Amino acid sequence: MEASTSADDFIPAALAAYGVEADEIELAVMRAAHEMFWPPILELLALDTSAVASERDHDLSQAPPSR
Amino acid sequence: MSEPLDLTLRDQAAAIAAGDVDASELLEGALARIEQRNPAINAVVETFPERSREMLAEAPAGPLHGVPVVIKDEWPLPWRAQRFGAADMLASPTPGESGPYRALRDAGAVIVGVGNMHELGAGSTGNVSVYGPAGNPWNPERCPGGSSSGPAAAAAARLVAGAVGADGVGSIRYPAAYCGLTGLKPTFGRSAMDGHHMAGISTTIVSGPLCADADDCRLLGSVLYGEELRAGEARGLRIGVLTGEVSEDVAPAVREACEAAIEQLRAETGGEVREIGLPELPAATLATVLIANSESLGAVTPERLNQLDPELSPLGRGLLKYRLLLPAVATVKAYQVRTIARQTLASVFEDVDVIACPTVPAVAPPLEAPLVELPSGTLTADAANVRGGALANLTGIPAVSVPVGSSEGLPIGLQLQAAWGRDELLLDAAEALERANGRRWVEALPPLAAGERAEA
Numbered sequence: 344m345e346a347s348t349s350a351d352d353f354i355p356a357a358l359a360a361y362g363v364e365a366d367e368i369e370l371a372v373m374r375a376a377h378e379m380f381w382p383p384i385l386e387l388l389a390l391d392t393s394a395v396a397s398e399r400d401h402d403l404s405q406a407p408p409s410r
Numbered sequence: 411m412s413e414p415l416d417l418t419l420r421d422q423a424a425a426i427a428a429g430d431v432d433a434s435e436l437l438e439g440a441l442a443r444i445e446q447r448n449p450a451i452n453a454v455v456e457t458f459p460e461r462s463r464e465m466l467a468e469a470p471a472g473p474l475h476g477v478p479v480v481i482k483d484e485w486p487l488p489w490r491a492q493r494f495g496a497a498d499m500l501a502s503p504t505p506g507e508s509g510p511y512r513a514l515r516d517a518g519a520v521i522v523g524v525g526n527m528h529e530l531g532a533g534s535t536g537n538v539s540v541y542g543p544a545g546n547p548w549n550p551e552r553c554p555g556g557s558s559s560g561p562a563a564a565a566a567a568r569l570v571a572g573a574v575g576a577d578g579v580g581s582i583r584y585p586a587a588y589c590g591l592t593g594l595k596p597t598f599g600r601s602a603m604d605g606h607h608m609a610g611i612s613t614t615i616v617s618g619p620l621c622a623d624a625d626d627c628r629l630l631g632s633v634l635y636g637e638e639l640r641a642g643e644a645r646g647l648r649i650g651v652l653t654g655e656v657s658e659d660v661a662p663a664v665r666e667a668c669e670a671a672i673e674q675l676r677a678e679t680g681g682e683v684r685e686i687g688l689p690e691l692p693a694a695t696l697a698t699v700l701i702a703n704s705e706s707l708g709a710v711t712p713e714r715l716n717q718l719d720p721e722l723s724p725l726g727r728g729l730l731k732y733r734l735l736l737p738a739v740a741t742v743k744a745y746q747v748r749t750i751a752r753q754t755l756a757s758v759f760e761d762v763d764v765i766a767c768p769t770v771p772a773v774a775p776p777l778e779a780p781l782v783e784l785p786s787g788t789l790t791a792d793a794a795n796v797r798g799g800a801l802a803n804l805t806g807i808p809a810v811s812v813p814v815g816s817s818e819g820l821p822i823g824l825q826l827q828a829a830w831g832r833d834e835l836l837l838d839a840a841e842a843l844e845r846a847n848g849r850r851w852v853e854a855l856p857p858l859a860a861g862e863r864a865e866a
Contacts, residue, residue: 353735357734362712362713365727365731368728369727369731372724372732373728377735380696380699380736383696384736387697387740388743390743392750395749396749403805403830404597404806404831405830406756407749407752407753
């Protein structure tokens with residue numbers, strides 16, 4: 344099955360699953376956000392990151408430990 | 411002597427220490443100037459003269475003794491809870507002693523007002539806020555940048571010589587670029603963060619200074635860091651210039667100014683320039699947005715989302731609800747991208763000292779329609795700005811935006827990023843750039859500040 348970027352289906356269904364209400368303006372904002380974020384999210388999900396070793400207890404104030 | 415309010419932060423502090431300027435007069439002057447200039451830009455959303463006078467009366471003999479500053483509406487004060495630029499921030503903030511407040515108080519500074527900010531910190535423009543939009547002192551109909559819109563506009567309009575912002579996804583550097591200031595995003599964890607409603611949760615947000623120039627950022631930064639940011643000399647600087655859309659899908663005037671500044675920096679430091687490719691950058695940008703959004707979800711419940719304050723903007727309401735729909739698997743991938751980006755940068759910083767690119771790809775857009783025209787077409791300013799701003803927050807590295815030019819009467823900023831803990835080098839490099847261009851851009855004044863001075 345091909346991935347869909349259709350906000351019209353996804354957003355109302357997902358909000359309904361959570362029991363979250365939204366008015367027309369909020370839905371329009373969410374549709375715009377979805378159009379912007381969803382395609383790159385799908386690209387991100389397609390990345391093969393299986394070889395990425397987790398940085399345990401990463402300390403963002405420091406460089407990562409040498410590999 | 412110049413009008414004391416027009417002195418740099420360090421010169422105000424030195425003049426007070428030497429007895430050449432009366433701190434009480436400086437405070438009253440700052441309050442009067444806010445009253446006079448602020449209506450045009452809505453940079454300062456609240457003053458509290460009695461509290462400020464009390465701070466001055468009790469101010470210790472610190473490095474900022476008696477110097478007025480503005481702090482972003484992101485930090486609680488003992489007499490005021492932050493509102494985060496929003497009618498509803500999900501969390502229930504309370505007044506208190508935030509880390510930046512304590513740092514300023516202990517340095518002898520006087521908080522003279524609270525700076526406006528983009529609603530919920532969720533925008534790079536500053537045109538949406540519970541207090542109304544802030545304006546850019548260079549043209550009040552243009553965006554000042556966000557989310558630290560008010561601190562930047564206040565410092566650029568010379569309401570104060572220094573202001574404290576916060577940077578979770580570029581939020582100090584965007585307004586620094588739009589307003590012609592120097593803005594420092596510290597290495598993660600180096601600057602005061604206590605008391606922030608996301609402290610201990612956020613892995614992207616830091617406090618930092620917004621000032622006219624690098625030396626003032628060094629002074630205010632040292633206070634926020636709780637350690638002296640020692641001045642050095644940037645010699646033989648190895649400058650890596652980012653390739654790709656962050657440097658190339660940029661308005662021609664911005665590209666030209668930034669390329670000229672990079673060459674000036676190279677010549678001034680006797681350094682070298684090489685191109686740096688970061689193919690992970692688009693994924694890193696998305697990863698930053700996903701992580702920053704997921705970290706703020708702790709206070710979210712479906713019931714709470716159904717009870718949002720109706721005064722929250724439709725944009726804010728829609729985006730808060732949309733966060734709930736972001737897939738967890740994407741956030742997991744985002745953390746993996748963070749690991750990759752950190753490893754890549756660690757390798758890059760073996761070969762270069764700083765990474766340079768335009769801070770934002772176009773000058774400040776109109777408040778009414780914050781869109782930017784780029785070679786690739788028309789984009790929202792947020793979508794365009796995040797390309798250059800996110801990496802430092804994702805990985806923890808420090809970054810600075812330095813004014814390097816002007817187009818349409820609006821400032822242009824160059825961003826420099828360095829390895830973890832090399833914040834001081836960034837300020838040294840910024841000062842080298844100031845020397846190279848004769849301090850032309852750090853001393854440029856917006857019409858709102860320059861007009862009055864010309865009349866004086």
